[in-house]
Amino acid sequence: ILNVEQSPQSLHVQEGDSTNFTCSFPSSNFYALHWYRWETAKSPEALFVMTLNGDEKKKGRISATLNTKEGYSYLYIKGSQPEDSATYLCACSGSARQLTFGSGTQLTVLP
Amino acid sequence: DGGITQSPKYLFRKEGQNVTLSCEQNLNHDAMYWYRQDPGQGLRLIYYSQIVNDFQKGDIAEGYSVSREKKESFPLTVTSAQKNPTAFYLCASRLAGGTDTQYFGPGTRLTVL
Numbered sequence: 001i002l003n004v005e006q007s008p009q010s011l012h013v014q015e016g017d018s019t020n021f022t023c024s025f026p027s028s029n030f031y032a033l034h035w036y037r038w039e040t041a042k043s044p045e046a047l048f049v050m051t052l053n054g055d056e057k058k059k060g061r062i063s064a065t066l067n068t069k070e071g072y073s074y075l076y077i078k079g080s081q082p083e084d085s086a087t088y089l090c091a092c093s094g095s096a097r098q099l100t101f102g103s104g105t106q107l108t109v110l111p
Numbered sequence: 112d113g114g115i116t117q118s119p120k121y122l123f124r125k126e127g128q129n130v131t132l133s134c135e136q137n138l139n140h141d142a143m144y145w146y147r148q149d150p151g152q153g154l155r156l157i158y159y160s161q162i163v164n165d166f167q168k169g170d171i172a173e174g175y176s177v178s179r180e181k182k183e184s185f186p187l188t189v190t191s192a193q194k195n196p197t198a199f200y201l202c203a204s205r206l207a208g209g210t211d212t213q214y215f216g217p218g219t220r221l222t223v224l
Contacts, residue, residue: 004153032211043115043215044201051210089153093211098169101146101153 002026004092006102013080014110020076021105023090027071031097035064035075036089038104044089047075080109114138115216117202122221124196132187132219134202140214141207143185147171148199148218157200160185161207189221196223 004025013019025033032051038044048057053068061078077084087106091099115136124130134143142161146154156169160179174193179185185204189196199220203213 009151034212041217043217046212046214049210049212091154097211098156098159099211099213101155103151103153 002029002092002094002100004090004100004102006088006090006105008105009103010106010108012108012110015080015082017080017109018076018078019080019107020074021088021107023073023075023092023102025071025073025090025092027068029094030068030071031093031095033066033068033073034091034093034099035073036091037086038089039086047088077107080107082109082111085109115202115204115214117200117216117219119219120217122219124221124223126223127191129188129190130196130221132189132200132202132221134185134187134216135183136185136202136204136214136216137183138204138206138214139182140204141182142205143179144203144205144213145169145175145177145185145187146201146203148201154201157187196221 007022034049035047036044048064050066055066057064063076066073085108087104089104091101118133144159145157155171157175158177160166176188201218202216205213
């Protein structure tokens with residue numbers, strides 16, 4: 001079982017603030033790193049998948065980076081909006097290609 | 112519309128009863144998964160199936176059973192042997208090959224009284 005950790009567990013930011021979260025994972029036996037957004041009463045939605053060291057992905061105001069050598073990924077949100085409020089999950093897959101999830105970062109954006 | 116459906120959204124059962132949670136997908140995905148979520152914890156894998164008529168235990172399979180008789184369907188039975196069945200259950204599916212991205216259903220919240 002891979003050990004995937006996310007921090008912080010939760011945070012509150014003001015509308016317009018930029019923020020970031022961290023996902024750490026074992027750098028050995030790594031295949032891919034996934035970020036999901038999970039809004040209340042909805043299904044988790046895939047945001048990004050990254051496989052190569054140095055990968056950067058962007059979707060609107062949200063971006064993510066990957067460092068496979070040191071085993072971490074950052075998710076950035078620029079100019080947070082209330083609709084960004086959600087739990088952000090990261091998941092890591094190894095050679096078995098199954099996903100191991102972190103416990104998530106719960107983001108609340110205050111208007 | 113293509114997607115994954117889980118029913119019901121909320122389910123209540125008495126202790127000692129088996130209960131089956133439904134998961135159906137019309138995405139033509141090959142693999143299907145069942146996860147459990149408890150407060151403060153990440154999603155934990157219960158069972159998964161890569162092809163019809165085949166499935167494997169995940170990290171927390173004890174007290175659960177599954178079947179995969181059709182590609183579209185992957186029901187999960189929570190048996191009376193599961194010590195702490197009250198939880199939120201999510202089903203997911205994935206197309207073989209590609210990036211391992213899984214697509215999730217809306218979940219079922221099971222409460223055992």
